[in-house]
Amino acid sequence: MKKELTMDSRSARKHEAILEAATSVFLDKGYSGTSMDDIAKLAAVSKQTVYKHFSDKEKLFADIVLATTDRLDTTIDLLADLPTDAAGLEENLTKLARQFLTALTDPRVIQLRRLIIANADVFPELGTEWYQRGFERGLATLAATFQRLTDQGLLRIDDTLLAANHFSGLLLWIPVNKAMFTGSTQHTEADLDRLATAGTRAFLAAYR
Amino acid sequence: MKKELTMDSRSARKHEAILEAATSVFLDKGYSGTSMDDIAKLAAVSKQTVYKHFSDKEKLFADIVLATTDRLDTTIDLLADLPTDAAGLEENLTKLARQFLTALTDPRVIQLRRLIIANADVFPELGTEWYQRGFERGLATLAATFQRLTDQGLLRIDDTLLAANHFSGLLLWIPVNKAMFTGSTQHTEADLDRLATAGTRAFLAAYR
DNA sequence: CCAAAAGAGTACTGGTCAGTCCAGTACTCT
DNA sequence: AGAGTACTGGACTGACCAGTACTCTTTTGG
Numbered sequence A, B: 001m002k003k004e005l006t007m008d009s010r011s012a013r014k015h016e017a018i019l020e021a022a023t024s025v026f027l028d029k030g031y032s033g034t035s036m037d038d039i040a041k042l043a044a045v046s047k048q049t050v051y052k053h054f055s056d057k058e059k060l061f062a063d064i065v066l067a068t069t070d071r072l073d074t075t076i077d078l079l080a081d082l083p084t085d086a087a088g089l090e091e092n093l094t095k096l097a098r099q100f101l102t103a104l105t106d107p108r109v110i111q112l113r114r115l116i117i118a119n120a121d122v123f124p125e126l127g128t129e130w131y132q133r134g135f136e137r138g139l140a141t142l143a144a145t146f147q148r149l150t151d152q153g154l155l156r157i158d159d160t161l162l163a164a165n166h167f168s169g170l171l172l173w174i175p176v177n178k179a180m181f182t183g184s185t186q187h188t189e190a191d192l193d194r195l196a197t198a199g200t201r202a203f204l205a206a207y208r
Numbered sequence C: 001c002c003a004a005a006a007g008a009g010t011a012c013t014g015g016t017c018a019g020t021c022c023a024g025t026a027c028t029c030t
Numbered sequence D: 001a002g003a004g005t006a007c008t009g010g011a012c013t014g015a016c017c018a019g020t021a022c023t024c025t026t027t028t029g030g
Helices: A003-029 A036-043 A047-053 A057-070 A073-077 A089-104 A107-118 A124-151 A160-182 A189-207 B003-029 B036-043 B047-053 B057-070 B073-077 B089-104 B107-118 B124-151 B160-182 B189-207
Strands: none
Touching: A003 A036, A003 A047, A003 A057, A003 A107, A036 A047, A057 A107, A057 A124, A073 A124, A089 A107, A089 A160, A089 A189, A107 A124, A107 A160, A107 B107, A107 B160, A124 A160, A124 B160, A160 A189, A160 B107, A160 B124, A160 B160, A160 B189, A189 B160, A189 B189, B003 B036, B003 B047, B003 B057, B003 B107, B036 B047, B057 B107, B057 B124, B073 B124, B089 B107, B089 B160, B089 B189, B107 B124, B107 B160, B124 B160, B160 B189
C-alpha cells in the first residue's frame, strides 16, 4: 500500500532532516566552522546516518548549496513579469526594483552569498554554478523584460543585457556590499524604498 | 651609531618578513586554511619568533588586514583628481572609471575582499573597519569630486553621495561579482574598456 | 667585551575533527 | 513472521594545529 509514501518514510525523512540541519549550520557557522557532529546533532541523527546519505563533508556542502540554488526560480520569475502599460512605467519599475531589493537583501540570501564567496577557492565549481544559474540567469530574464519594453517603445536600449547589469548595479551595489562586510543585514523598509526609487530614477534617466 | 637604523635591524626585519608572509598565505589559503607553521616557514623564521611579534593568530590576521587597508590611499586619491574642463568631461570621466576598474579588479584586492567577507562573521570589526576606511571613504572622495563638477555646472546632481554610489555600482557590480564567485580574475583590457565606457555613458545620461 | 634580548630548532600538550568500526536496536517490505 | 536494511551510540584512529617549553646560537647595545 502507498509504495511511494512508504518509500518516503524513514530514509527520506532523515535525508531531508540532514539537509535542513546542514543548511542551517553551514549558513550560520561557515564550512570549516561546522563539524559533522554538529550537523548530526541538530538533525537528531547519528553520524553514521549522515555518512550513509552523503559520502563526505564536501559532498554534503555541495548538495546543500546546489539545493538552495534550485530554489531561486521564484526570485527570478519576479523579474519576468512587469506590466507594460506606458502610463505607470516608472511606478511599475520602482515596484519591481523594490521586490528585487527585498529578495536580495534577505538575510538567508546574503548568508548564502557569503558562504559561496568564502569557499570559492576550495569549491570553484560551486561558485561558478551559482553565478551562472542564479546570477546570469536572473540578468538574462531581466534583459528579456527590458527587450519587451524596448520593443514597445517604452525604453531605448540597444544592449539589454548591459542595461540589466546596470539596473542591478544601481540598486544592489550599496546594500549588498554593506551586508557583505558589516554583517548587518539591517535594512529598514525606508532604506530599501529610497534605494529603489533613486536607482530606478537614475536608470530611467539613462535608458528612457 | 645610527640608532634608528640599528633598531630597524633584526627585529624589525623579521617583523616585516612575518607580515609579508602572513599576508601572502592568508590571501592565498584563507584564515583557517593557514597554519602558523606555514607562515613561519614562508617567512624563514621560527614559530617562536612569530609568537614573539604577534600574540596569536587572530591578532596577526587583524594586523595584516588593517595594514593593507592603510595602503588604500593611493587608490582613493585617484578618485579626487579629475580635470574639470568642460570639453573633455566624458573622456576624463571614462578615464577615471577605467582606472577605478583596474584598481578594484586587481587580483590582490579581490582576494582581500574575499578574505574579509569570508571572515566577517568571526571578525566583525575588521569588516566594518574596512568598509568604512576603504569603501565609504572612497565614496565620499568621489562624491566631493562630483560636487565640484556640479558647482561648475558640468553635472546636475543633488545627492552627490548617492551619485557616487551609482557610479560605482554601474561600473563594478558586474566584474566584482564575477570575480567573487568564479574566482576568475581574468578581465581582459578590452572588457574593462567596455565596462568603463558603457558605465560612464549611462552615468552621464542620468546625471548630466 | 659582556649581559640581555631575540632567534632557531625541535619536541611536546591539549584539543578538534573527519571518517571508520562495531554491536545492538528499529523499521520496512513481502 | 522474518530477512534485509537503516539507524543508534559510542568508541576509536589518524591527522592537523594553536600555542608552549626548552636548549642552544646569534645579535644587539652599552
